[in-house]
Amino acid sequence: MLTAAVEALVTLADPGRMGLLFAGIGIGLLVGILPGLSGTVGMSLVLPFVFGMDPGDALALLMGMVAVIHTADTFPSVLLGVPGSSGSQATIVDGYPMARNGEASRALAAAFFSSMVGGILGALVLFLILPVARPLVLALGSPELFMLTLLGLATVGVLSGTRPILGILAGLLGLLIGAVGAAPAVPHYRYTFDSLYLFDGVSLPVLALGLFALPELLDLLIGKQRIARGAVLVGGWLQGFRDVIQHRWLVARCSILGVVIGLVPGLGGSVVDWISYGHAVQSAPDRERFGKGDVRGVIGPESSNNAKEGGTLVPTLLFGIPGSGTTAVLLGGLGILGLQAGPAMLTTHLDATLVIIWTLAIANVFGTMACLLPSRLIARISLVPAVRLAPFLIVVMLAGAYQSTRHWGDLFAFFAIGLLGWVMKQTGWPRPPLLIGFVLAAASERYLWISWSRYGWSWLLHPGVVVLGVLTLIFLVGGIRMGGRLGKTGDV
């Protein structure tokens, strides 16, 4: 396999191919920066060019883009409190307060550096576990998947701040909003009021933008503030680098967490960043500054969200099950190239798989550099008064929201959820648990339904279920008890 890996690197080193790799990186960075645009959009942008391309060229282009989306999406998360894509939601919790403290450069440098390390570690772990990944994935039945969604939901404990009951209620509200639309197994439609738009439920970008971005902007405008409270920026690149090196084990743990959760089919990457955030908080000896701008709250999610791209490729390549919208389109692209996902990706098409892994690692390095260089300059956005930033941001947000289904309902949903988010912010309700509940609503219902119709009560005794259940309890109780000792959660 090592010889094959070297051969794949030689294949990739072709100048034309590297050119395409850089083109992919460029598109990925752009898509990541624009809030609400996800990898799916980027993929559909490049897919038309894939036809008739040499598979090596096409993979360089496609994977170059996939690899860096979660690098660039840190900009809006940190600077504006707007989730750049679904992978960088947890970064907001501490990244945005850091920007408000004038530490935008430090936060960005730490985020990019840990993203890069995470991305490379992710590619490496992917390479190492690929031969044994198949039985690993096959060991996870529907009951185990349901328990994993519960583990994700248990992070509400960590994210609830001082009043766990509010966090849990917000999480339940998220589950309820997630229940809008078609039920997973039966053609029953819930809370749709016969509107075709609601048949598919509320879309994630709309919810994330409305919940976090709009309230933030409103408050900045009302207070006539800028994002950084002080007039100067403190802390720079070097500080960010030093932070990552100081917390290297956190980076390593969260990267591995990212790959492992990423490879769980059906759960995908949507909760990776939250679980690593929870891990960063729980493993820290001092927790007072979390939520108010603790760099560890940036490093945790950022090192896992690039690593997870490696993980999600396992179900995508070996089983043909996409873990996210991005990988769904990637799967389509592979089909166009004549590569059918399946066991053959480890035998006949091993070369293509290795090119994918290399691209992932290389693109992470260059993507990070491309983000780091201008980051000092871009960090100055936090000094611009909100009044001047707002018109631009509102348009970007609206475009991002409208992009998700291109239905007018998106715009109305965006404002309705924005209002809800603003009220929650004003009254001190934690918003991340709502997002977690929403993201996991469909998956938890689906796997519970399947477990029940397949096994009755007996699934509760599966060994994996018991282990995951105990872990979930520890996570939940630990998080809630910790909440009591935490100060009031800062801006989020």
Add this chain to the structure above:
Amino acid sequence: MTGPSANSRSLGSASTLRVPAWLWIGLSCLVVAGCAEAPDLGERAVGEVYRGELLRIMVPFGPGGGSDTWARLIAPHLQRHLPEGARIQVVNVPGATSVAGANEYALRTRPDGRTIFVSAGSTFFVYLLGEPMVRYEFRDLEPLLASPSGGVVFVRPDLGVSSPRELSRVGERLLYGGISATGNDLLPLLAFEILGLEVTPILGYTSKGATRIAFQQGETNIEYQTTPAYLTNVVPLVEAGEAVPLFSFGMVDGQGQVIPDPAAPDLPTVADAYRAIHGRAPSGAAWEAYVAVLAAGVTMQKVLWIRQEAPASAVAELREAIADLIEDPAFLEPARRQLGDYPFLLADEIDEALRAGVGMSPEALEWLKDFLRERFQVDRI
């Protein structure tokens, strides 16, 4: 996307705060809806209609799915067979398992020949079943090209069966994993019903990839995959002794007869399996419903349509280009690799299959609805 953000430059510099939200909505509304009046294609001669024009293929699903890949496979090749300067763009309008896109195409696009539409099996199913949200009418659309895609049913070896006849004696141990009773799973569920198998359906999986994993895990033990997926992902399992193929769904020919699946010609069809189990040919309302659903879901798995009101010259030119397309080796080679070894169907053949599908007798339709209502709690139909 380009519209609103391009707009931001001019409006952003104004930096006023007093722009109310409704104005923003209104502006983006104008940008999206604002489409310059284009010349009428109907006034051009065949062979000239699409010269320099943009033809949109509307796909009622998101990017990356089967219909999207199908459209994107065809688009660049079809473009070569249209007059010079013609461009084809794939547009995704996802939502409500293709109902949103189909409604939009039938009711809200201009019938000017500049937009064509891809339907999938599920677009037919909801239409056949009379889902209240369906506003489109297939009779108002002209079929241009159809592409079949069959399916193969297989079981886990631990059931100890090797033929449909043995399968009918397994009893209640059969577990089937599917997505939803009103989607593509309708076909296998009907097949099980007709063959008299006692199958426990476990619905709610996200995709046929997920059900295949469940099958490999032993969470289920009877499973189907579309023929291309069967050939790439299941044949290796069969060779490794981890799956036993039993029958294919078959295909519907012009006379409404079920014939073997051309991509899996050696396997018995559901009709053959019925004969093997019951000793006579299948008939009756249930069988009629099966054939209709088979025609809609398999024979016309993907169909390219154009609005009936579109200019006749545009339709004629598209038909000519498509007739060339399906003879073009540069297209057929990648198509065969991706879609399996199926013949493409042109308008006349599609019309025949359509009659078999859409023209189900009232008794068969009522039987089908009762089946779904009683067994799968489908209460909307």
